[in-house]
Amino acid sequence: MTKRHVSLPADAKDVRRAFVSGVDERLSAAETPDELATAVTGTLADLRGERDAYEAWRDGDDVRPAAAARLATLDPRNASLESEYYAEKDEAAFARSKPLQWLWRQFDTTPLADNVDVALPFRRMLAGHLFAGVGEDVRLFKGITMTYGHNIELGDNAVVHDGVHLDDRGELVVGARASVSNGAHLYTHDHDVVDQTDVTNYRTEIGADARVTQGALVRAGVRVGENALVGSRSVVQGDVPAHHIAVGSPAESVRVKPGWEAVAAPLDAGGERRQAERRLDDAVPADAAVYDEFQRDRSPPGER
Known part of the structure; x- marks a missing residue:
């Protein structure tokens, strides 16, 4: 889409810089x-005027309990994130990414998030401090969530547009000039269908120039190929070849982008599941203190 340049007053630009x-x-x-964590705490105290x-x-100084709780959690060391409980995470990497994700x-x-x-x-x-790698002129909009960031x-x-979830419990790569639209979810982990604690x-890879459009879900271990397009609300369970347009649940290739037919794979090449090739060897450390939050008996009825 063609866009126009917008210029704020010079003094506003100086304040932003x-x-x-x-x-x-x-x-x-x-x-x-x-x-x-100390740097993040100071930044948040300034951002909130506190x-x-x-x-x-x-x-x-004595303050009311609610105020104490609010002020305490300016410091990321006084807060916990869901991903903090994941047993297989890289503890050293998470120790650095947690304060940065908290700041994000x-x-x-804050009101600044809308400017x-x-x-x-x-x-x-x-993102330059938090992500494993980030290119030039990346645009990251409001409400993006992630597992770790690193x-x-x-x-x-x-x-990456508003309200996108970037699950990086595994590894997530979004290529150059790729676009992920509002409310899309990109996953890198999956649960066993019997034992949901088995992760x-x-x-997961989104190729260069690819588009994952509004509300789509890309399953773990999938590759959306270069210049491919995933339709709105689609659920992508298998690979989308380069230049293909895939829609539906599960998503299927329905056409090749006009003009790209000579270099694209045939339509019946879409949907191939190659997650096994992209599986990561993430083992829970032997010394990790783990627990089963569900405490379910997962034995089939005939084996109890």
Whole structure:
């Protein structure tokens, strides 16, 4: 789509640059996870206008319990995320990604998250600290969620729109100039159909120039090929070949993009399931203290 340039007043641009570069410097100077958490805490206290209240509470001033809970969770060390409970995660990598992900999520609850001229540069900067790899001119919109962040790679000019879930319990790669539309979910892990506590992680790939459109779901271990298109609300369970258009649940290739017929695979090549090739060897550490949150008897009736 052709777009037009939008220019904010010069003084507003200067304020935005100072804000984003200042946070970038804080994060870059942090050498340990604790230093990173401290940098995030200060940033969130400033973003919410609660620096004085936070420092007073930290130094021992009495406040109401609700205020104490709010001020305490400016510090990511006083908060937990769902992914923190995953037994197989890389603990060292998560120690650094957790404060950054906390900053990402909390930033999106502030008024600045709706100011595109501020929010896109901020998220692009933050992605440079959080993601495994991030290209130039990436655009990341509001409400994006992720599992860890540190297993995500985005190519140049990739765009991820509002409300997208980037599951990187395994590995997730989104290629250059690819587009992921509002409300889409990209998965890299799957659960056993009998024992849902048995999780397998995969590498999921969205090829360069591909589009995953509104509300679509891409299953773990799938590859959406270069320049392919996944239709709205589709559920992709098998590979989508390059230049194909796939729609439905489960998604099936219904046509090749006009003009690309000579280089595209035939339509019946779509839907091949190759997850086994992209399975990751993520084992739970032997010393991890694990538990079964469901405590179910999973034995079939005849085996009890």
